[in-house]
Amino acid sequence: xxxxxxxxxxxxxxxxxxxxxxxxxxxxxxxxxxxxxxxxxxxxxxxxxxxxxxxxxxxxxxxxxxxxxxxxxxxxxxxxxxxxxxxxxxxxxxxxxxxxxxxxxxxxxxxxxxxxxxxxxxxxxxxxxxxxxxxxxxxxxxxxxxxxxxxxxxxxxxxxxxxxxxxxxxxxxxxxxxxxxx
Amino acid sequence: xxxxxxxxxxxxxxxxxxxxxxxxxxxxxxxxxxxxxxxxxxxxxxxxxxxxxxxxxxxxxxxxxxxxxxxxxxxxxxxxxxxxxxxxxxxxxxxxxxxxxxxxxxxxxxxxxxxxxxxxxxxxxxxxxxxxxxxxxxxxxxxxxxxxxxxxxxxxxxxxxxxxxxxxxxxxxxxxxxxxxxxxxxxxxxxxxxxxxxxxxxxxxxxxxxxxxxxxxxxxxxxxxxxxxxxxxxxxxxxxxxxxxxxxxxxxxxxxxxxxxxxxxxxxxxxxxxxxxxxxxxxxxxxxxxxxxxxxxxxxxxxxxxxxxxxxxxxxxxxxxxxxxxxxxxxxxxxxxxxxxxxxxxxxxxxxxxxxxxxxxxxxxxxxxxxxxxxxxxxxxxxxxxxxxxxxx
Amino acid sequence: xxxxxxxxxxxxxxxxxxxxxxxxxxxxxxxxxxxxxxxxxxxxxxxxxxxxxxxxxxxxxxxxxxxxxxxxxxxxxxxxxxxxxxxxxxxxxxxxxxxxxxxxxxxxxxxxxxxxxxxxxxxxxxxxxxxxxxxxxxxxxxxxxxxxxxxxxxxxxxxxxxxxxxxxxxxxxxxxxxxxxxxxxxxxxxxxxxxxxxxxxxxxxxxxxxxxxxxxxx
Ligand code: SF4
Ligand code: SF4
Numbered sequence: 001x002x003x004x005x006x007x008x009x010x011x012x013x014x015x016x017x018x019x020x021x022x023x024x025x026x027x028x029x030x031x032x033x034x035x036x037x038x039x040x041x042x043x044x045x046x047x048x049x050x051x052x053x054x055x056x057x058x059x060x061x062x063x064x065x066x067x068x069x070x071x072x073x074x075x076x077x078x079x080x081x082x083x084x085x086x087x088x089x090x091x092x093x094x095x096x097x098x099x100x101x102x103x104x105x106x107x108x109x110x111x112x113x114x115x116x117x118x119x120x121x122x123x124x125x126x127x128x129x130x131x132x133x134x135x136x137x138x139x140x141x142x143x144x145x146x147x148x149x150x151x152x153x154x155x156x157x158x159x160x161x162x163x164x165x166x167x168x169x170x171x172x173x174x175x176x177x178x179x180x181x182x
Numbered sequence: 183x184x185x186x187x188x189x190x191x192x193x194x195x196x197x198x199x200x201x202x203x204x205x206x207x208x209x210x211x212x213x214x215x216x217x218x219x220x221x222x223x224x225x226x227x228x229x230x231x232x233x234x235x236x237x238x239x240x241x242x243x244x245x246x247x248x249x250x251x252x253x254x255x256x257x258x259x260x261x262x263x264x265x266x267x268x269x270x271x272x273x274x275x276x277x278x279x280x281x282x283x284x285x286x287x288x289x290x291x292x293x294x295x296x297x298x299x300x301x302x303x304x305x306x307x308x309x310x311x312x313x314x315x316x317x318x319x320x321x322x323x324x325x326x327x328x329x330x331x332x333x334x335x336x337x338x339x340x341x342x343x344x345x346x347x348x349x350x351x352x353x354x355x356x357x358x359x360x361x362x363x364x365x366x367x368x369x370x371x372x373x374x375x376x377x378x379x380x381x382x383x384x385x386x387x388x389x390x391x392x393x394x395x396x397x398x399x400x401x402x403x404x405x406x407x408x409x410x411x412x413x414x415x416x417x418x419x420x421x422x423x424x425x426x427x428x429x430x431x432x433x434x435x436x437x438x439x440x441x442x443x444x445x446x447x448x449x450x451x452x453x454x455x456x457x458x459x460x461x462x463x464x465x466x467x468x469x470x471x472x473x474x475x476x477x478x479x480x481x482x483x484x485x486x487x488x489x490x491x492x493x494x495x496x497x498x499x500x501x502x503x504x505x506x507x508x509x510x511x512x513x514x515x516x517x518x519x520x521x522x523x524x525x526x527x528x529x530x531x532x533x534x535x536x537x538x539x540x541x542x543x544x545x546x547x548x549x550x551x552x553x554x555x556x557x558x559x560x561x562x563x564x565x566x567x568x569x570x571x572x573x574x575x
Numbered sequence: 576x577x578x579x580x581x582x583x584x585x586x587x588x589x590x591x592x593x594x595x596x597x598x599x600x601x602x603x604x605x606x607x608x609x610x611x612x613x614x615x616x617x618x619x620x621x622x623x624x625x626x627x628x629x630x631x632x633x634x635x636x637x638x639x640x641x642x643x644x645x646x647x648x649x650x651x652x653x654x655x656x657x658x659x660x661x662x663x664x665x666x667x668x669x670x671x672x673x674x675x676x677x678x679x680x681x682x683x684x685x686x687x688x689x690x691x692x693x694x695x696x697x698x699x700x701x702x703x704x705x706x707x708x709x710x711x712x713x714x715x716x717x718x719x720x721x722x723x724x725x726x727x728x729x730x731x732x733x734x735x736x737x738x739x740x741x742x743x744x745x746x747x748x749x750x751x752x753x754x755x756x757x758x759x760x761x762x763x764x765x766x767x768x769x770x771x772x773x774x775x776x777x778x779x780x781x782x783x784x785x786x787x788x789x790x791x792x793x
Contacts, residue, residue: 026333030280033326053315061322061355065348068329125312125372240595241588245604499592500584516577556577 005045012038029067036060050125188478191218192304212297215307219296227449228258234495241499268438273335276435280334285436285443288327291320292447295454300378302467302480313374314366317458318359321413324451325351328422328432331444335435343431346506347422350412353513354419358409360521361402364528365393365462374458378466388472391536392465397545398527401552403463405521407490410455412513414448416494418501421509456490457483464490516559523551616732619699621679622688624721627664631722636696638663639672643688643697651681652688664743665750675718679705695739701731 015034022028036059043052132140186193199211232247232255239246248254272281298313300306310316325348332344366372369380383390393399412419423431433444460466464486467479504512527544534540595601605612626634639656653676660668688697700723707713729736 024277027277027280030326030330037323049310049312050315053312053319056319057315057322060326061319062352064326065329065352068326068333069348072333126370237592240592243591243595243601243603245602245606496585496588497581500588501581553576560577 002045005042008038008041008045011035012042025071026068029064029071032067033060033064036064050128188303188480190478191302191480212307216293216297219307220293223296223450223453224446226453227446228262229255230449230453230491230495231261232257234498237492237495238499241496262442265442266439268441270438270440271435273337273435275336277334277336280330281435284327284331284334285440285447287330288324288447289443289450291323291327292450292454294320296450296457298374299454299457300375300461300466301457301483302478305467305480306375309375310373312372314362314372314377314462317374317454318355321358321451321454322355324447331436332432335432337435339428339430340432340434343422343424343428343434346424346428347415347432350415350419350422350509350513353510354409354412354517357405357513357517357521358413360518361405361409361524362462364398364402364524367525367528368393368532374461374466378461378468381465382468383472383475390465390468390470390472392463392468392470394463394465396531396536397541397548398524398531399463401520401548402524402528403459405517405524406459406463407493408517410452410459411494411497412509414452414455414494416448416452417498418504419509420503421506424503452494453487453491456487456494459490460486511559516555520551520555523547614701614731616734618701619684619686620703621682621684621700621705621716622677622686622697622721623700623702623723623727624675624718625696625698625725625728626722627725629724631719631724633661634664634724635671635718635722636663636694637672637675637692638669638694638696639675640670640693642691642693646687646691647682648685648687649681649683651678652676653678665747666754672718675721677716677721678714679716680710680714695743698728698732698735 012035015031015036015038018031019028019035022031036055040052040055040059043049043055195211195214198214199207202210235257236246236248236254246254247257250256250260272278295317297308298306298310298316306313308316328347328351329344332340332342332347335341365377369377371377371380381391381393389395394403411417415422423433428434433441436444460483465482467483469475469477469482527547530547531540531544534543591601625636627636628634639654641654641656644650644652644654653674654672655674657671657673661671663669684699686699689699705714725736725740729740
């Protein structure tokens with residue numbers, strides 16, 4: 001294990017701890033980004049370039065932005081502190097602990113966990129793409145359909161909301177304006 | 183002679199790292215390349231700002247800066263000294279840590295994008311197998327820095343500017359990436375070096391195989407360029423820093439050196455996007471005609487880069503700023519569908535071949551899609567006199 | 576079609592770009608410190624004090640009546656009257672300003688001081704390059720810096736100056752004629768009343784000067 005790995009591991013864990021313990025939600029989101037970056041670094045260190053860079057592209061470039069947007073748009077930036085809800089601690093701990101337990105159990109159940117000195121030959125991007133497009137084409141399509149459905153659902157929700165309250169404070173387009181004038 | 187000149191910098195780097203032990207050699211080489219990139223593009227940044235001001239002034243029949251140095255070309259040095267010596271003001275209510283980190287978080291990914299650009303033959307600082315992905319990953323993480331800057335300043339204008347910037351960057355990221363996928367499909371590689379090599383003239387041919395010389399490549403190049411304009415927040419997509427309404431957008435609360443960093447990151451982003459456009463569509467460091475091969479490869483790269491930067495400046499001097507709804511319409515209703523149509527077109531081109539058959543099949547698709555989408559975007563709208571609800575007419 | 580407008584626009588800016596190098600007449604910029612446009616006659620910046628003749632301390636027209644000091648809206652004029660008197664251009668003894676300061680960091684160039692001055696002593700200058708490193712002393716103009724010869728006024732406001740000069744010459748001629756007439760009248764009186772001759776001669780200037788002063792005010 002190289003010092004780089006330890007550095008990245010510290011970065012990842014530190015980010016995760018900060019994300020859980022900081023008081024300001026936006027700070028928490030930014031700490032989570034540090035975790036994402038650290039994880040991507042670990043992937044890159046393992047030689048999984050495609051995975052690591054996709055991690056940065058998707059998580060730092062899109063998911064983190066989504067997080068902070070949600071925080072800003074739902075809570076308002078003026079209200080910085082979480083409100084303390086001690087009664088929610090126990091279910092949260094239960095869900096988190098359960099999920100963590102399952103993950104650890106799965107990893108421990110793998111037969112080849114014993115540290116190998118020579119890692120297996122990593123697949124190239126081309127091999128990755130080929131297996132995605134041949135062996136795993138059905139799961140890929142299913143995931144695609146799922147995401148599209150989610151997207152359409154979000155669009156429908158947003159649209160119906162506007163139709164219900166047309167006089168809402170939504171932006172007045174120039175066309176509407178012209179007609180009210182006439 | 184030509185070959186030595188071509189490989190001059192490669193040899194130089196090799197000579198500098200040769201005496202070092204094997205283990206640290208690649209890291210030192212990377213550090214030297216990074217330093218060279220920073221120096222060269224830092225200077226480029228300075229010169230570009232002067233040239234831009236002069237060129238735009240001439241387009242408006244003005245003189246432009248002409249006081250410092252010969253023909254005013256040292257203006258950037260004066261500006262640099264000025265910004266460096268200015269007081270660094272942090273708003274009292276600002277989020278100090280995030281406010282401090284934002285310019286760094288913006289500049290570092292932008293500089294990293296240069297690492298995968300092939301500046302010449304054997305002149306890629308970090309020749310990754312997934313170089314293109316690296317470019318986009320680094321480019322995508324600048325959005326978060328923009329948010330950090332806008333949010334931590336605790337200023338309405340900066341937050342508005344950040345919101346606009348992120349909305350714009352997210353929207354244009356899709357065509358930005360999608361337009362390159364055709365190239366990846368044709369060359370079958372994500373490595374920038376391989377993409378460039380695939381565009382060199384085949385032995386016996388006089389014209390290089392630049393992707394821009396194909397119907398789908400031309401369309402994808404234009405899409406990529408437009409998205410690059412938007413990603414670098416330059417006119418006509420400079421809403422995030424619309425001076426007339428939100429003063430300076432997300433970096434309104436920055437002064438002195440940090441302001442300069444933002445400014446520099448913006449220009450460096452423009453350079454790296456242009457460099458990527460050169461790499462993907464204009465054949466990188468390859469010569470357009472086979473008989474021009476003797477010109478050193480890095481000269482071709484920087485020449486093409488200069489042409490693209492001139493185009494950036496020219497467009498900035500020409501276009502007014504778009505409105506937010508026009509911006510979004512353009513991204514989602516024109517660029518995204520066109521990028522999606524280009525993908526199968528590139529596939530058809532791959533199978534129809536480079537000959538007349540390929541042209542005959544793909545050119546009508548691209549032109550037809552362009553015309554139809556363009557008409558659906560602007561054709562329907564009737565332009566009539568504006569009326570205002572509150573202002574007296 | 577989409578994009579035509581952009582190409583037209585690019586062609587237009589390109590034409591201007593090339594044209595500005597070929598045809599210098601297109602450039603509208605005046606390179607200020609080296610080139611400058613002539614200032615308009617009605618342009619005004621800050622007030623100055625006019626003096627006649629060569630010497631500022633003799634020819635200053637201001638009589639320290641302090642009307643301008645009272646009228647100045649931002650109160651940027653400060654005047655101290657002299658203890659002694661000096662003859663003005665009509666020969667009448669007048670006060671003069673021992674101190675006359677204008678703080679041009681306060682002055683708003685309203686020209687009210689000029690409008691109210693009955694003696695044409697204060698006028699608006701056209702000097703605008705007043706930047707200084709000392710924002711206190713450098714912007715507080717004292718009497719010596721405010722005093723400028725009538726020839727300067729003639730140069731910057733030729734029409735006003737010509738009119739005022741004519742008026743002043745007329746006044747002076749009238750005053751002299753009147754003084755002469757009075758003197759003659761006095762002389763006649765004196766010859767009529769011979770014994771008081773010496774006393775009458777000594778008192779002649781007084782009645783002669785009084786009407787002249789009134790004429791100057793109107
Ligand atoms: S111009 Fe106006 S403000 Fe200035 S000194 Fe005269 S009266 Fe005062
Ligand atoms: S009004 Fe004229 S004469 Fe009176 S003090 Fe002012 S400048 Fe002097």
